[in-house]
Amino acid sequence: MKYAVLLPLFLLQMIVHAQSADTLTSIEKADDKLLLTIFLKHDQSMNLNEIEKIKTEQAFYENFPSEGISVVDWYVVMGIGQMVVLELPASKLRTVNVALEKTAWKAFKTEFYTTYNLYPIIEHKLKNKSKVTLDATPSSEKEDDKLLLTVFLKHDQSMTLNEIEKIRTDQGFYENLPPEGTSVVNWFVVMGLGQMVVLELPASKLAAVNLAIERTAWKAFTTEIYPTYNLYPFIENKLKNKSKVEY
Template sequence: MKYTVLLVLFFLQFTGYSQSLDENSSSEKANDKLLLTIFLKHDQTMNLNEIEEIRTQQGFYENLPPEGVAVVNWFVVMGLGQVVILELPASKLSAVNLAIERTAWKAFTTEIFPTYNLYPIIEHKLKNKSKVELNEKLSTKKANDKLLVTVFLKHNQTMTLNEIETIRTNQGFYENLPPEEVSVVNWFVVMGLGQMVVLELPASKLPAVNLAIEKTAWKAFTTEIYPTYNLYPIIEHKLKNKSKVNY
């Protein structure tokens, strides 16, 4: 009887330990995703119809994103091209690269950067914490009331990150960007490039955004600003893999 009780206790302890390991593994698995930012840059020796014909023939929409990979954003950044942010397990990295090389090349020139979500790290510093998830089901009137801009805050590698942080803190960066009535859509670090911020705003707030950048981001960063629109709702029906996640 004594040995039976000990055996039961050992079994329960072992089961609990195994369950703990499973939970840790599940937690690690949930975190085992990376983000990639892909620039699909337009070749202006071709018009849009010619580009579309090439990527359709090459099976672009059937192969990007591959299975097991989800779209975070798919924007047209006007004057630059398309910017696609994907979420994927590390094991799918080669599949994404092959899909781009096989189906996007010739239609676009491409650049790929590892990326991470900066917003949760800096949210507590921001005076205006307003953040939105783009909702494709908004009424046409409401959707037309807002525009998107993509702001690139490019790192100046003559300074360390601490020096950059000191400058933008002293200049009131976090208190002024985004201005009131302007919301963050995404705020990512695109590694090797800098920070990429997508903002949603009424057109009347465009001067306020520009002034906030000029007054508080310059000197810490070199900046580029592009008008942007959400391409995903327009092309979703073409994609074989429609998986999408929000950040």
């Protein structure tokens, strides 16, 4: 009788454990996405019409991004070229590479960097937590015209992260960047480059951003700042795969 009571309880426990394991596995799989930052650098020996002709002939927009992959951001970073951030399963990494080799080479020189979203990790430290999602309206058509700015914060690898963090804390980095009146669009770590911050701001706040970086980021980082615009609304109609996600 004793074993007759215990057996059903044991079986129930095994079923619950199996369901929990299945649930955990599905959660891990659902969340197991890779961010990839891709720089598409123009060959300036050609003009834009010539580059666009090559992309069209090579079916760039029909094959990039590939199915199962989503665009996070697609910018023009002036002085660098196009910068695309993709979200994809790790299993699609080869697919991205092959698509660009077949359709982007000759038009662009490409660089790839694994990436992760830093903003959720540091949000609690920021005094100004303003964050925006870019809308689908081309910037040239907005009444309230804002400037996008891409800021690269490159670590000095002669220091440890703890030493860098101490400098940032001592200099009031998180209290001053982003300045009031500006908003974060994205704050990523681009592995191999450093931190990449995209800010939205009125042009009148450009000096404030620059001063905040000079006063609180220098010594901890080597900085590069590029005017930027959102290319995605201009090319979305050309893309076969229009899947897009927000961060």
